[in-house]
Amino acid sequence: MGANARGCDVNKRKTPEIVLGVSGSIAAYKAAELVRLMVKRQWRVSVVMTPSATRFVTPLTFQTLSRNPVVVDHLDVPETWMPEHIALADRADVLAVAPCTANVLAKLAHGLADDALTATALACRAPLVIAPAMNDGMWANPATQANVETMRARGAHMVAVGSGDLACGRVGEGRMAEVADIFAAVEQLVG
Numbered sequence: 001m002g003a004n005a006r007g008c009d010v011n012k013r014k015t016p017e018i019v020l021g022v023s024g025s026i027a028a029y030k031a032a033e034l035v036r037l038m039v040k041r042q043w044r045v046s047v048v049m050t051p052s053a054t055r056f057v058t059p060l061t062f063q064t065l066s067r068n069p070v071v072v073d074h075l076d077v078p079e080t081w082m083p084e085h086i087a088l089a090d091r092a093d094v095l096a097v098a099p100c101t102a103n104v105l106a107k108l109a110h111g112l113a114d115d116a117l118t119a120t121a122l123a124c125r126a127p128l129v130i131a132p133a134m135n136d137g138m139w140a141n142p143a144t145q146a147n148v149e150t151m152r153a154r155g156a157h158m159v160a161v162g163s164g165d166l167a168c169g170r171v172g173e174g175r176m177a178e179v180a181d182i183f184a185a186v187e188q189l190v191g
């Protein structure tokens, strides 16, 4: 009971831990609200950001909302001997990437691990929720669509993008899903 597809029995743990990856999209500000909802739900939340994401929202925002340190540079000297991205990967009951840029999606699909977020994701055995966010051209690009299919085939939970006004001024498909829908996708995995 409670064991998810990747063999993680979330019922055995008092407080589920969500590792939230935030990448360099204009939708990064919405991840702050996602963290707030998760903390309100009494989950432990650890945020890992790409360096690009820190240009949109500061780590201080996520650190304050999550009440936990934020990881940006996986090559920083950690407080313990354990590399930070491995510690995060091992602790995660669910890894959610929201917003997930076209770039991070491509890295996930191809197994790249050159920043804290993608290194954590590659090491992580927990269920993966991906909420893409990008311009309509990036979203429609066959490379992106192939990456989506790759991740889906590997069992990642893809949260459908929305359609409408995009930050670039265009109208089209590629908006990050509503925060409530991303929260629901994670909640379903936490149980």
Ligand SMILES: Cc1cc2nc3c(=O)[nH]c(=O)nc-3n(C[C@H](O)[C@H](O)[C@H](O)COP(=O)(O)O)c2cc1C
Residues within 6 Å of the ligand: 022, 023, 024, 025, 026, 027, 050, 051, 052, 053, 100, 101, 102, 103, 104, 133, 134, 135, 138, 167
């Ligand atoms: C204002 C602005 C908004 C952007 N929004 C997005 C976005 O929503 N999705 C995306 O894939 N890239 C977006 N980009 C481009 C990414 O920031 C860029 O590809 C970056 O290298 C991504 O880094 P990361 O994937 O390591 O976070 C945006 C760039 C700018 C300047």
